[in-house]
Amino acid sequence: xxxxxxxxxxxxxRYNLRKEGYDxxxxxxGRAALIVAEREKPSLIVLDIMMPxxxxxxxxxxxxxxxxxENTPIAFLTARDEDFSQITALDVxxxxxxxxxxxxxxxxxxxNALLRRSNRQNDEEQETIQAHDLIIDRLKVLVFRGETAIxxxxxxxxxxxxxxxxxxxxxxxxxxxxxxxxxDVIVGNRTIDVHIRKLRERLGEHYIKTLKGIGYKLxx
Amino acid sequence: xxxxxxxxxxxxxRYNLRKEGYDxxxxxxGRAALIVAEREKPSLIVLDIMMPxxxxxxxxxxxxxxxxxENTPIAFLTARDEDFSQITALDVxxxxxxxxxxxxxxxxxxxNALLRRSNRQNDEEQETIQAHDLIIDRLKVLVFRGETAIxxxxxxxxxxxxxxxxxxxxxxxxxxxxxxxxxDVIVGNRTIDVHIRKLRERLGEHYIKTLKGIGYKLxx
DNA sequence: AGCAGACTTAACAATTACTTAAACACCACA
DNA sequence: TGTGGTGTTTAAGTAATTGTTAAGTCTGCT
Numbered sequence: 001x002x003x004x005x006x007x008x009x010x011x012x013x014r015y016n017l018r019k020e021g022y023d024x025x026x027x028x029x030g031r032a033a034l035i036v037a038e039r040e041k042p043s044l045i046v047l048d049i050m051m052p053x054x055x056x057x058x059x060x061x062x063x064x065x066x067x068x069x070e071n072t073p074i075a076f077l078t079a080r081d082e083d084f085s086q087i088t089a090l091d092v093x094x095x096x097x098x099x100x101x102x103x104x105x106x107x108x109x110x111x112n113a114l115l116r117r118s119n120r121q122n123d124e125e126q127e128t129i130q131a132h133d134l135i136i137d138r139l140k141v142l143v144f145r146g147e148t149a150i151x152x153x154x155x156x157x158x159x160x161x162x163x164x165x166x167x168x169x170x171x172x173x174x175x176x177x178x179x180x181x182x183x184d185v186i187v188g189n190r191t192i193d194v195h196i197r198k199l200r201e202r203l204g205e206h207y208i209k210t211l212k213g214i215g216y217k218l219x220x
Numbered sequence: 221x222x223x224x225x226x227x228x229x230x231x232x233x234r235y236n237l238r239k240e241g242y243d244x245x246x247x248x249x250g251r252a253a254l255i256v257a258e259r260e261k262p263s264l265i266v267l268d269i270m271m272p273x274x275x276x277x278x279x280x281x282x283x284x285x286x287x288x289x290e291n292t293p294i295a296f297l298t299a300r301d302e303d304f305s306q307i308t309a310l311d312v313x314x315x316x317x318x319x320x321x322x323x324x325x326x327x328x329x330x331x332n333a334l335l336r337r338s339n340r341q342n343d344e345e346q347e348t349i350q351a352h353d354l355i356i357d358r359l360k361v362l363v364f365r366g367e368t369a370i371x372x373x374x375x376x377x378x379x380x381x382x383x384x385x386x387x388x389x390x391x392x393x394x395x396x397x398x399x400x401x402x403x404d405v406i407v408g409n410r411t412i413d414v415h416i417r418k419l420r421e422r423l424g425e426h427y428i429k430t431l432k433g434i435g436y437k438l439x440x
Numbered sequence: 441a442g443c444a445g446a447c448t449t450a451a452c453a454a455t456t457a458c459t460t461a462a463a464c465a466c467c468a469c470a
Numbered sequence: 471t472g473t474g475g476t477g478t479t480t481a482a483g484t485a486a487t488t489g490t491t492a493a494g495t496c497t498g499c500t
Contacts, residue, residue: 191448
């Protein structure tokens with residue numbers, strides 16, 4: 001999530017991050033940021049310091065109070081000559097700060113580094129994947145949507161887990177066969193459709209999207 | 221390329237692979253294998269472990285020294301009771317091993333899997349292309365223009381990807397046919413126009429430019 | 441043995457993407 | 471101003487892929 005009150009900068013950030021394959025959501029002030037963050041659960045937040053009303057530092061402080069964003073990496077944007085020191089950023093729980101003017105390469109490598117770091121922390125063999133309103137728990141072999149837990153049989157769970165491992169990206173049937181069944185097992189062509197169908201039956205229709213001739217993906 | 225000193229097995233392999241549409245060349249010992257490989261540049265090699273003189277493992281080691289075969293998938297053939305462990309195969313740079321007796325189906329699906337994997341490796345280099353205000357994401361099979369994501373059907377996406385791989389350069393119709401359809405498929409002349417039309421419909425008129433009598437290019 | 445759930449297969453339906461055909465527009469050139 | 475070559479557009483036909491349902495097989499459990 002990127003937060004800045006200047007549309008130009010927002011566009012610049014969005015463009016460069018998208019180019020790297022990131023999903024980007026934006027907010028144009030601190031208050032909006034809190035709302036958007038709650039809804040989108042971003043895995044990283046870029047906050048401009050200088051914003052009217054609720055500034056970046058204050059926004060950060062509020063975000064950190066929310067348990068959801070306790071460990072979300074937050075990077076500040078700051079003009080070189082702004083009255084702001086690195087210390088303040090770290091004080092309120094920021095993880096990095098990027099000075100304007102922003103160079104795309106620097107932006108990207110910082111963002112990558114932050115995500116790497118946080119992934120390493122959170123990973124430890126990754127036990128759950130969160131995608132939109134689904135939480136998929138590999139150890140319990142359960143899917144939670146809000147309060148309700150959904151049980152899935154093994155194969156269906158494996159497929160969902162695979163799709164959710166990279167939400168949005170398309171997995172071809174071949175890929176799915178390879179990863180779920182392995183290359184020795186030969187199963188009919190329709191098998192996968194049936195599993196997809198059962199998944200949709202249990203989760204709802206709108207999660208798994210078919211791209212004809214290409215494959216399936218998770219979408220919301 | 222298949223390599224084995226027993227003519228029966230060679231024949232068995234050749235028969236089954238041909239049936240799947242593969243071009244097969246063979247060698248009946250390790251030394252011949254090196255020569256044939258050099259001449260034929262196979263895209264996959266099946267090596268029997270047990271061969272007189274130069275055995276499979278040793279042949280593999282020699283092949284791997286040659287830069288041409290650095291990334292060529294190599295599968296070993298081994299009798300279940302041969303004194304040979306999977307580790308050895310991996311040590312010398314093998315990618316898979318198939319135990320005798322060989323079941324045709326298993327053989328085929330393993331071979332297919334290996335080729336898929338090696339294709340994917342070479343492919344997966346570039347995941348997104350950006351051209352002007354378009355970001356084309358191959359994994360998500362989506363095109364982004366600023367905020368909005370545009371979905372495309374397979375063929376249209378492939379054509380756009382091709383044009384965008386070298387923005388500004390002109391692709392002749394022939395080139396496009398070759399790369400998208402391949403040389404064995406024959407489709408009518410007007411097919412491509414229709415796809416271009418649909419692309420323009422979805423993206424806007426000004427992206428794809430026609431050069432009469434020459435071809436199409438991406439332009440802004 | 442009998443049952444239940446998971447997984448697979450098979451037959452057919454539905455859907456979508458792709459291709460073709462045909463009428464039209466444009467442009468260079470005689 | 472007509473003509474041939476080339477590209478565009480539409481609509482309709484065709485092929486390919488996926489969806490759906492029901493029934494069959496397999497496995498583990500009581």
